[in-house]
Each structure stands twice: as C-alpha cells, then as structure tokens.
Amino acid sequence: MISVGIIGGSGYTGKKLLQFCNAHPFVDRIKIYANSTAGEKISSIFPDMVNAIEDDVIQSVSNLSLDNDLYFTALPHGEALYYVPLLISHGKKVIDLGGDYRLDSAEDYVAWYKLKHTSPGLLKSKLYGLADNCNANYDDYNLIANPGCYPTATLLSLLPFTSNFNNEIVSVSTVAYSGTSGAGKSPKAELLMSEMDGNVRAYNVNNHRHQPEILQQLQKNGFNSSFAFTTHLLPISVGIYTTTVIHLKNKIDVELINQVYNTEYSSSSFVRLRNEPPNLNWVVGTNFCDINISVKDKVVVITSAIDNLIKGAAGQAIQNMNKFYNWDEKLGLINSGVQYAQVY
Numbered sequence: 001m002i003s004v005g006i007i008g009g010s011g012y013t014g015k016k017l018l019q020f021c022n023a024h025p026f027v028d029r030i031k032i033y034a035n036s037t038a039g040e041k042i043s044s045i046f047p048d049m050v051n052a053i054e055d056d057v058i059q060s061v062s063n064l065s066l067d068n069d070l071y072f073t074a075l076p077h078g079e080a081l082y083y084v085p086l087l088i089s090h091g092k093k094v095i096d097l098g099g100d101y102r103l104d105s106a107e108d109y110v111a112w113y114k115l116k117h118t119s120p121g122l123l124k125s126k127l128y129g130l131a132d133n134c135n136a137n138y139d140d141y142n143l144i145a146n147p148g149c150y151p152t153a154t155l156l157s158l159l160p161f162t163s164n165f166n167n168e169i170v171s172v173s174t175v176a177y178s179g180t181s182g183a184g185k186s187p188k189a190e191l192l193m194s195e196m197d198g199n200v201r202a203y204n205v206n207n208h209r210h211q212p213e214i215l216q217q218l219q220k221n222g223f224n225s226s227f228a229f230t231t232h233l234l235p236i237s238v239g240i241y242t243t244t245v246i247h248l249k250n251k252i253d254v255e256l257i258n259q260v261y262n263t264e265y266s267s268s269s270f271v272r273l274r275n276e277p278p279n280l281n282w283v284v285g286t287n288f289c290d291i292n293i294s295v296k297d298k299v300v301v302i303t304s305a306i307d308n309l310i311k312g313a314a315g316q317a318i319q320n321m322n323k324f325y326n327w328d329e330k331l332g333l334i335n336s337g338v339q340y341a342q343v344y
C-alpha cells in the first residue's frame with residue numbers, strides 16, 4: 001500500500017487522478033493540494049464526488065507535507081519547479097503531468113516556456129514516461145515526466161514507423177485536434193462556448209510547445225527528416241485526434257508496416273491497432289490509444305485518438321505509477337477486471 005499526494009488536485013487532470021487513485025487497490029491514502037481552492041472540500045469543487053474521498057479537504061500547497069510516498073504534480077507550467085526538487089531531495093517518487101521536466105535541455109525550456117529552469121539536473125535524470133513505448137527500468141528513476149497529451153497521441157502512432165523506416169522518410173506532417181479541456185479549467189475568453197460552438201481553428205501554428213517535445217523523442221530514435229506539427233481546437237470538451245502524413249522515398253508494403261506495429265504493441269494493454277481510422281468516441285473515458293495505418297503509393301497516413309485527460313494525462317500517470325512499483329500496469333484503470341474504467 002502507498003499514500004499519494006496530488007498537487008493540483010482541484011484541476012481537470014487532478015480530478016481524474018483523484019478518481020483513479022480512489023479506485024486503486026494499492027493506494028490507501030490520498031492528500032489533495034491546491035492553491036486558490038485551499039480549505040474547500042473537494043466535493044464543493046466537484047459535486048459529483050460527494051462522499052467519494054475520505055480526507056477531502058484541499059490543503060494549501062504552501063503547507064506541503066512530506067508524509068506521502070508518491071506525489072503527482074498537475075500544475076500550470078513553471079509551478080512544479082517549486083515542489084519537485086524538494087520532493088525528490090526527500091526521497092519521494094514524483095510524476096509530473098506538466099511540461100516542466102519533459103524537455104532534456106534547460107535552453108530549450110527557456111526558449112519554449114519563457115522561464116529559467118531552476119533544477120536542470122533533473123531534466124537529465126528524469127524518465128520521459130511514454131508508458132506504452134518505454135522499456136526503461138523504472139527502478140532507476142525517481143522522477144517521471146508524464147508526456148503531453150498531443151505528444152502521447154502523436155508519438156504512440158508515429159514512433160514505431162520512424163524507428164523502423166527512418167531511411168525511407170522524406171517528411172512527416174502531423175495535424176492534431178483537441179477539445180477545450182486541454183487548456184485546463186481557468187477561464188479564457190477564446191474558449192467560451194459562444195466562441196467555440198460550431199467553430200474550429202488552428203492555433204500556435206509552427207509555435208506549439210509540444211512540437212519540440214515530440215521532435216526530441218523522435219530524434220532520440222534516429223529521426224532526421226522535416227517534421228511539421230499543426231494543432232487545432234475542436235468545439236468539444238474532451239479528446240485528441242491526430243492525422244499524420246508521411247511522404248516516402250519508396251513505397252513500403254502495408255503488411256510490413258502492420259507487422260512492425262503489431263510487434264511493438266503485442267504486449268501493450270492500452271494501444272489498439274484498428275483496421276479503419278478510429279473514432280474519438282471509441283476512446284473518450286478510457287486509457288486507450290487507438291491507431292490506424294493506411295498506405296497508398298509513397299504516402300502513409302496514420303490516425304490516432306486518445307482521451308486527453310486520461311491517456312494524455314492522468315490515466316498514463318497511473319500507468320506510470322504502476323510501472324514505478326512493478327505492479328500490473330492496468331491496476332486502477334480497470335473495473336472489476338473486465339470493463340475498462342469509464343470515469344465520465
């Protein structure tokens with residue numbers, strides 16, 4: 001049994017962490033920390049969770065105690081820098097859901113997050129926890145940088161291809177779509193229903209923070225072609241959909257590509273290879289990533305779909321916690337051993 005602290009437990013991903021931890025057979029105590037909501041009950045923030053959590057008063061993060069075994073940080077970027085080094089120095093395990101520890105270089109962090117990194121040593125010693133595509137020994141790490149939501153959907157669908165057919169690639173372009181919960185719960189005028197209903201728009205074109213994160217992981221696996229990444233907002237609250245187009249030097253047989261993906265994900269509990277492009281509503285409320293591959297002449301099109309708050313955040317973080325403790329990676333993410341958890 002372990003006890004868990006959730007720092008940022010009153011936010012969108014924090015709520016999912018709470019729900020998963022509450023259902024987890026090996027988590028026996030949960031402490032919730034936040035900022036402006038400190039002192040309130042979690043059931044007053046999330047009325048659907050009335051009586052769900054035993055100790056449900058939100059603590060102020062300025063009184064962070066060190067009596068939990070593992071901490072999740074689910075904070076706006078820059079904020080985890082105040083807590084993660086302290087927790088690590090006290091021998092705690094930490095899974096950070098934000099972007100503060102995902103990039104390997106402090107210079108890249110300044111360039112993309114416009115902040116000086118105050119614990120650059122941890123950028124080198126952390127594990128980038130793309131749970132379904134990570135063969136690292138978790139025993140060697142104390143800090144896991146949980147991948148971003150777009151990088152999770154993009155990398156799970158693209159890494160097997162770039163790692164195996166790198167020399168055949170001319171260029172890669174990923175067009176990605178997200179629901180508005182990807183931006184968190186703090187109010188933003190451009191996310192009002194009156195702005196988003198019936199609307200779609202590209203944003204942060206050629207300038208999205210998840211682009212260097214994706215490229216970093218692709219390049220670690222030998223990728224050296226051009227990569228374009230274009231994000232769009234959809235008038236829905238939850239879900240991420242990516243369509244990646246790869247131009248090749250020579251045609252590759254689709255059977256060969258499918259074989260690579262089948263081998264890569266043969267033991268994965270949460271990646272499902274589909275023989276048609278996935279629908280978003282097949283994955284919303286679950287920790288699955290659904291992927292389809294289509295080939296015509298020298299063009300490969302790969303589509304993928306995830307729930308941004310679960311597979312793209314809290315669900316993958318629970319999977320990483322399970323791997324941290326060498327438990328079955330599905331623990332807490334399934335109901336009654338049969339039905340995958342639907343937390344909406």
Ligand SMILES: NC(=O)c1ccc[n+]([C@@H]2O[C@H](COP(=O)([O-])OP(=O)(O)OC[C@H]3O[C@@H](n4cnc5c(N)ncnc54)[C@H](OP(=O)(O)O)[C@@H]3O)[C@@H](O)[C@H]2O)c1
Nearest residue numbers: 008010011012013034035036037074075098182184185313
């Ligand atoms: N939303 C997604 O789909 C998604 C997916 C993957 C990763 N992420 C990343 O996960 C992190 C959390 O995202 P989210 O969507 O859950 O955000 P959110 O809904 O805005 O929640 C933010 C949480 O952080 C707390 N907080 C805000 N300012 C703080 C401060 N100065 N000190 C301490 N706590 C503070 C808030 O507490 P109060 O409510 O008390 O103010 C709240 O609990 C972000 O880094 C985000 O990029 C999000």
